[in-house]
Amino acid sequence: MPQTPQVVIFGASGDLTRRKLVPALARIAARQAGGDFSVVGVSRRPKTDEDFRRELRAFLPEEQRADFDRLAPRLHYLAGDVSDAEALAALSDRLDALPGGRGAGRLFYLSLKPELFAVAAVSLAEAGLLVMAEGEREAWRRVVIEKPFGTDLPSARRLSRDLHTVLREEQIYRIDHYLGKETVQNLLGFRFHNAIFEPLWNRHHVELVQVTVAEEIGVEPGRGAYYDATGALRDMLQNHMLQVLALVGMEPPPSLDPEAIRNQKVELLRALRFPDPSTPHEFGVRARYAAGVAGGKPVPGYREEEGVAPGSGTETYVALRAEIANWRWNGVPFLLRHGKRLPRRFTEVQVHFRTPPLQLFDRPAGVSEADLRRLQRDGSLCEIRPNVLTLAVQPREAIRLSFGVKRPGPSMSMAPAALEFDYREHFGEAPPDAYERLLLDAILGDQTLFLRADEIEASWRFADEVLAAWRGPEAPPLLEYPAGSWGPAESEALFRGCEGRWSEGR
Ligand SMILES: NC(=O)c1ccc[n+]([C@@H]2O[C@H](COP(=O)([O-])OP(=O)(O)OC[C@H]3O[C@@H](n4cnc5c(N)ncnc54)[C@H](OP(=O)(O)O)[C@@H]3O)[C@@H](O)[C@H]2O)c1
Numbered sequence: 001m002p003q004t005p006q007v008v009i010f011g012a013s014g015d016l017t018r019r020k021l022v023p024a025l026a027r028i029a030a031r032q033a034g035g036d037f038s039v040v041g042v043s044r045r046p047k048t049d050e051d052f053r054r055e056l057r058a059f060l061p062e063e064q065r066a067d068f069d070r071l072a073p074r075l076h077y078l079a080g081d082v083s084d085a086e087a088l089a090a091l092s093d094r095l096d097a098l099p100g101g102r103g104a105g106r107l108f109y110l111s112l113k114p115e116l117f118a119v120a121a122v123s124l125a126e127a128g129l130l131v132m133a134e135g136e137r138e139a140w141r142r143v144v145i146e147k148p149f150g151t152d153l154p155s156a157r158r159l160s161r162d163l164h165t166v167l168r169e170e171q172i173y174r175i176d177h178y179l180g181k182e183t184v185q186n187l188l189g190f191r192f193h194n195a196i197f198e199p200l201w202n203r204h205h206v207e208l209v210q211v212t213v214a215e216e217i218g219v220e221p222g223r224g225a226y227y228d229a230t231g232a233l234r235d236m237l238q239n240h241m242l243q244v245l246a247l248v249g250m251e252p253p254p255s256l257d258p259e260a261i262r263n264q265k266v267e268l269l270r271a272l273r274f275p276d277p278s279t280p281h282e283f284g285v286r287a288r289y290a291a292g293v294a295g296g297k298p299v300p301g302y303r304e305e306e307g308v309a310p311g312s313g314t315e316t317y318v319a320l321r322a323e324i325a326n327w328r329w330n331g332v333p334f335l336l337r338h339g340k341r342l343p344r345r346f347t348e349v350q351v352h353f354r355t356p357p358l359q360l361f362d363r364p365a366g367v368s369e370a371d372l373r374r375l376q377r378d379g380s381l382c383e384i385r386p387n388v389l390t391l392a393v394q395p396r397e398a399i400r401l402s403f404g405v406k407r408p409g410p411s412m413s414m415a416p417a418a419l420e421f422d423y424r425e426h427f428g429e430a431p432p433d434a435y436e437r438l439l440l441d442a443i444l445g446d447q448t449l450f451l452r453a454d455e456i457e458a459s460w461r462f463a464d465e466v467l468a469a470w471r472g473p474e475a476p477p478l479l480e481y482p483a484g485s486w487g488p489a490e491s492e493a494l495f496r497g498c499e500g501r502w503s504e505g506r
Contacts, residue, residue: 004100005037005443008091010082010120011111012041012052016146018059020177021111022075024435026067029074034443038074038098042091044081052077082112082120088127095129105140107442117145118162125166132171144173144442147239148230149451152467153460160453173442174451178240180434182423183397185449187247187349188261190391190399197389198252200353202328207354207385208499209248210335211241214342218289218299218483219316224307232318233286236338238463242269244393245334246455248349249324258448262455269458271326272334280469281476283322285491286315289341292483299341299483313478316340319491319502320466335494337502341483346505347394353387361404361414382498386416390503397423397431 007025009017028034041052053072060068078094080087096102106129110120121143124130132141145163150156163172178184191198200206213236219227227235246265253260275283290301302308302316317339324334362384363372375381386404399421404414424430441449469475479488492501 003035004098005035005105005107006095006098006100007037007039007107007109007439007443008095009039009041009109009111010116011043012077013043013045013047014111016111017041018056020433020435021109021439022056022068022071023060023064024433024439026064026071027432027436028440028443029071030067034440036074036099037443038076038100039071040076040078040091040094040098042078042080042082042087044079046079047077049076082116083123085123085127088123088129092127092129103139105138105142105443105445107142107144109144109439109442111146114146114148118159121163121166130166130171134168134170140171140445142171142173142442142445143167144175144439146175148234149174149239149456150460151230151234153457153464156456156460160456164453169453170447172450172453173447174453174456175438176239176243176451177434177438178243178393179449179451180436180438181393181397182431182437183391183393184244184247186399187244187391191248192252201351203330203332205353206329206332207352208333208335208495209245209352210337210350210503211244211248211348212350212503212505213241213338213347214344214505215338215340216294216342216345218294218341219302219305219308221306224305226307227316228308228312228314231314232316232338232340233463233466237318237320237336238459241336241338242272242459242462243451244347244349245269245272245336248351249329249334251328256448258446261448262452266452266455266458268324268326269455269462271324271329272458272462273323273325274462274465274469275321275323277465277469277472279474280466280472281474283320283494284466284470284476285317285319285479285488285494286470286476287317287339287479287481287488287491288312288314289316289339289483290480292341292485294341294484301480301483302340315478317342317481317487317491319487319494321494322462333496333499335502337487337491339481339487342486343484344505345395346392348503348505349391349393350503351389351391352385352500353389355383355385359383361412376498379497384414384416385500386414392505 009021011017025039053075057068078091108124110117112120130141150159246268250264250268253264288302303310303312319337322334388402390400392398400418402416402418405417407413407415438449481487495501
């Protein structure tokens with residue numbers, strides 16, 4: 001492992017730098033991981049190293065300051081525009097003078113607005129800062145790209161093409177912070193280490209899978225204009241939710257090699273289908289929040305939020321019924337839902353297993369065998385689905401498996417029960433922040449938790465298909481739901497017959 005890597009953050013005056021990147025680097029330094037790295041922050045406004053350190057320290061909560069103080073002497077600042085050759089020449093000199101000099105591994109983190117991703121990469125290359133021999137182990141050069149990676153398939157391809165003119169794929173680290181979450185990584189461990197679940201993980205035993213990312217907050221201050229141009233499908237579903245879905249549905253990789261895992265994820269994403277683009281209203285719901293109550297306080301509707309166009313047609317809620325057209329999953333619905341201003345913040349995957357072939361227990365009294373079968377066939381009497389595996393990603397990080405047990409007493413009646421595992425209770429500490437894990441992996445050169453160009457393209461292909469259907473004559477209407485509610489009632493209709501309903505977390 002390189003001993004003195006250098007981390008350069010472009011966009012050092014920004015929100016992400018102070019809220020996520022610097023605390024994550026301070027934690028990495030405190031744990032003495034990642035070697036004795038130095039950090040140079042770059043953005044346009046003039047500041048000294050001292051100003052930079054003081055501003056960051058003042059921003060951090062008390063509990064992060066001790067870690068920050070250990071990192072501070074290795075934290076530097078350079079004022080400059082990323083597209084300015086002189087500024088990059090100054091950066092090059094500055095880096096050469098830091099421990100490790102030119103022989104150090106260098107990580108360039110582009111915490112900039114997306115329009116600058118390709119500009120920054122080209123400027124870095126022109127300044128000679130990206131030169132790296134293939135497979136170089138010491139003086140490596142890597143670039144971390146933030147989200148969003150394009151706004152549709154053509155723009156994502158364009159960005160990939162531009163980056164590939166100056167970087168090899170092995171040098172590009174595209175972040176999806178969901179992959180840095182411990183419970184999301186645990187999807188791999190849980191599925192492929194525990195032999196009891198894998199034989200059930202297919203269309204023979206799974207009836208449906210639902211994935212929810214529910215947010216209690218509305219549009220964040222200062223992000224109105226960005227969100228209004230983006231919407232729920234592009235902002236959350238296309239990237240984070242499809243990454244979770246890929247890990248839930250992918251085939252077992254032959255090894256934990258980054259390419260082996262990413263190959264399986266991309267195969268899964270390529271098999272993802274929007275069932276019938278000619279009748280999109282049957283497979284998707286989109287909506288935006290109206291004024292309502294959140295956290296006990298009245299809150300405005302989406303169109304009244306700062307930065308949002310008064311006539312906006314952007315969705316803040318999306319629910320889709322998707323399918324995976326492959327041998328393992330054909331016919332199993334994958335229900336995906338994301339919304340803002342819902343009653344509770346939670347992210348969760350639920351795998352619903354099929355019911356036993358014959359309902360022996362809890363039959364309704366006084367109904368004949370023939371009537372029971374008829375009622376079940378036409379969907380007016382649903383069997384209880386006792387087995388649901390819930391993988392809770394946030395705010396609680398937990399796994400829960402529900403099943404039925406006999407109720408004590410003379411009758412053969414069943415009651416719901418569950419086995420539960422909670423990360424914090426079990427391991428006695430909160431899992432590390434996602435950015436900490438991802439930054440450390442980027443310094444160590446492990447691309448497993450970063451997105452490859454073809455994964456992003458496969459995700460956009462699916463999202464674009466939905467967006468195109470939403471622009472067509474059969475588009476689902478843009479519904480409204482009161483802030484603080486679970487979204488439009490119409491989204492329950494994405495569940496058919498006895499398939500159940502959306503989870504409300506717990
Ligand atoms: N904030 C989040 O929570 C979050 C979450 C997920 C993804 N992201 C992504 O992370 C990236 C950064 O987001 P952010 O919220 O931190 O944005 P931000 O607060 O606007 O910060 C970006 C910073 O970049 C600097 N900058 C702008 N133009 C520059 C240039 N030509 N050369 C050098 N520096 C320049 C600006 O500082 P100066 O004015 O001093 O140059 C600014 O402070 C974006 O791609 C965003 O989509 C952010």
